[in-house]
Amino acid sequence: MPTSYADSAAAGGNVAASGGSRSSYVPPHLRNRPSSTVPQVSASYGASVSGDERFGRGAPSGDGVYFGGPRNDYNQPAYGGGGGRGGWNNRSGGWDRGREREVNPFSDDAEPVFDEQENTVINFDAYEDIPVETSGDNVPPPVNTFAEIDLGEALNLNIRRCKYVKPTPVQRYTIPISLSGRDLMACAQTGSGKTAAFCFPIISGIMRGQGVQRPPRMPRMAFPLALILSPTRELSCQIHEEARKFAYQTGVRVVVAYGGAPVNQQLRELERGVDILVATPGRLVDLLERARVSLQMIRYLALDEADRMLDMGFEPQIRKIVQQMDMPPPGIRQTMLFSATFPKEIQRLASDFLSCYIFLAVGRVGSSTDLIVQRVEFVQETDKRSHLMDLLHAQIANGVQGKQALTLVFVETKKGADSLEYWLCMNGFPATAIHGDRTQQEREQALRSFKSGHTPILVATDVAARGLDIPHVAHVVNFDLPNDIDDYVHRIGRTGRAGKTGLATAFFNENNASMAKALSELMQESNQEVPAWLSRFSSRQSYGGKNRRGGSRFGSRDFRRESFDRGADFYGAGNAGGDYGGYGAADSGYSGGAYSAGVTSAWD
DNA sequence: AAAAAAG
Numbered sequence: 001m002p003t004s005y006a007d008s009a010a011a012g013g014n015v016a017a018s019g020g021s022r023s024s025y026v027p028p029h030l031r032n033r034p035s036s037t038v039p040q041v042s043a044s045y046g047a048s049v050s051g052d053e054r055f056g057r058g059a060p061s062g063d064g065v066y067f068g069g070p071r072n073d074y075n076q077p078a079y080g081g082g083g084g085r086g087g088w089n090n091r092s093g094g095w096d097r098g099r100e101r102e103v104n105p106f107s108d109d110a111e112p113v114f115d116e117q118e119n120t121v122i123n124f125d126a127y128e129d130i131p132v133e134t135s136g137d138n139v140p141p142p143v144n145t146f147a148e149i150d151l152g153e154a155l156n157l158n159i160r161r162c163k164y165v166k167p168t169p170v171q172r173y174t175i176p177i178s179l180s181g182r183d184l185m186a187c188a189q190t191g192s193g194k195t196a197a198f199c200f201p202i203i204s205g206i207m208r209g210q211g212v213q214r215p216p217r218m219p220r221m222a223f224p225l226a227l228i229l230s231p232t233r234e235l236s237c238q239i240h241e242e243a244r245k246f247a248y249q250t251g252v253r254v255v256v257a258y259g260g261a262p263v264n265q266q267l268r269e270l271e272r273g274v275d276i277l278v279a280t281p282g283r284l285v286d287l288l289e290r291a292r293v294s295l296q297m298i299r300y301l302a303l304d305e306a307d308r309m310l311d312m313g314f315e316p317q318i319r320k321i322v323q324q325m326d327m328p329p330p331g332i333r334q335t336m337l338f339s340a341t342f343p344k345e346i347q348r349l350a351s352d353f354l355s356c357y358i359f360l361a362v363g364r365v366g367s368s369t370d371l372i373v374q375r376v377e378f379v380q381e382t383d384k385r386s387h388l389m390d391l392l393h394a395q396i397a398n399g400v401q402g403k404q405a406l407t408l409v410f411v412e413t414k415k416g417a418d419s420l421e422y423w424l425c426m427n428g429f430p431a432t433a434i435h436g437d438r439t440q441q442e443r444e445q446a447l448r449s450f451k452s453g454h455t456p457i458l459v460a461t462d463v464a465a466r467g468l469d470i471p472h473v474a475h476v477v478n479f480d481l482p483n484d485i486d487d488y489v490h491r492i493g494r495t496g497r498a499g500k501t502g503l504a505t506a507f508f509n510e511n512n513a514s515m516a517k518a519l520s521e522l523m524q525e526s527n528q529e530v531p532a533w534l535s536r537f538s539s540r541q542s543y544g545g546k547n548r549r550g551g552s553r554f555g556s557r558d559f560r561r562e563s564f565d566r567g568a569d570f571y572g573a574g575n576a577g578g579d580y581g582g583y584g585a586a587d588s589g590y591s592g593g594a595y596s597a598g599v600t601s602a603w604d
Numbered sequence: 605a606a607a608a609a610a611g
Binding site (some may be wrong): 231232233258259260263280281282283284285286289308313314317412413414435436461462465483 | 605606607608609610611
């Protein structure tokens, strides 16, 4: 091997080490703060937060357990006080009235095991070239600051608590669109502030109480006003955690429902009232069939990882929920679809759920992978384990392990995950596994153990491929390559976060021939060195199954445009293609913001 | 063929 793996792994520890003028990735909640005021995570704090609490289960329901606790360092006037609720929160029946106190969702942010040393130098010059495409009729112009939008006092306070100072590009564009009531199909990567992009307008809209209409009085039936669906339980948990922060003390109540967890607890939460329901499809269908949830009051529908939600496995359930229960039709409800990738056949499907929607793409070619060093190694099936062991040993030798860097190993099957986990443990590597055959408790425990660094190796199936925000993943190993290039992109996007370059290693052999072409194209687009043998594989490959959409890596273009701009390269060199009709002026004036262009990790 | 999502 020309360059040793270990070199890359070592370089992966630090952006500066990889040279170049790339700015460090700044997590959304730390953006735009002078670095001296970036809060350091205190090691003592957080130890008392039970793991369960982080996942929204077994949360202490006591009165303000965390109020006045070690982490109440916001220095916000009116924080926790009675102020700030006037005018905006006139909805009757704020759920947190009276004796019951809303648990402070900002108290469980810390990850005490790690040193949060991500020093946050933002390269403001670098991100101005983030291309943005919008299409559709009468697209509302983007905003540059949160102040330009009247989201409401309580929500603004939470935005400050989250340390958001300026909206990210995707938020700039999507918030005015959704506040104006339009349906939306948005291509934007997780970590780019996508969750906030759909949560803010939903929370704000609910606070305003637009379309005030009391739900029918039905005992034990919940009438959420907004529904957020995601493809995995852990992702739903994550969205719930984030939405709780945004909704804190707004009077807007967020509840999560997903399978594998005791349904009774979720039912109790629902009975206490729900404005925003975050759910996975299976459990929601269950709740609908038990008549414990009605969708007739739904005003907002958001699908996260929408392309996954509408693919073969999920589509029937989604259709049932959206079209065959009591949800108001498109045009009455507002629908927002988000994903990093949006193949046009899925776009076509998705348009069934939308009404006169706006298409938005934020990102640029290769942005998903610029900071990730991608390596592909030819490894026969029988050699994979020993090869993995070599990589892990090299990692330890280079101190990466000592620095609590995490390694995420993707395999194809659940059985394969179990046996690899077992084998790693037998060989002295602290590993755990997450996949769909494990109990939900085991899954959440595995994720916690991995995140905390207690078990710095996680063997995973695709259940962990999308959406999950796991800081400190330094290395993603595609022990088995996926069969879909989009899955590859999602998987490697778990690394490279928090200002570090990531490393992604793939084991390739004859069984992956169908991936050769897409893989080498993707690597080329992200300026990776493509091994000669892989190029030979890809030229040998006749016509790959699923391939690059119109030659553009990131995202997609609006499929409704296909007829008239065939051949034009979206985001192509020279850009001519970057502005589509009617929006050029606004786009070229686009500047400022909390993003550095090289925010690979954040943009998966 | 596999994974995810209800129990």
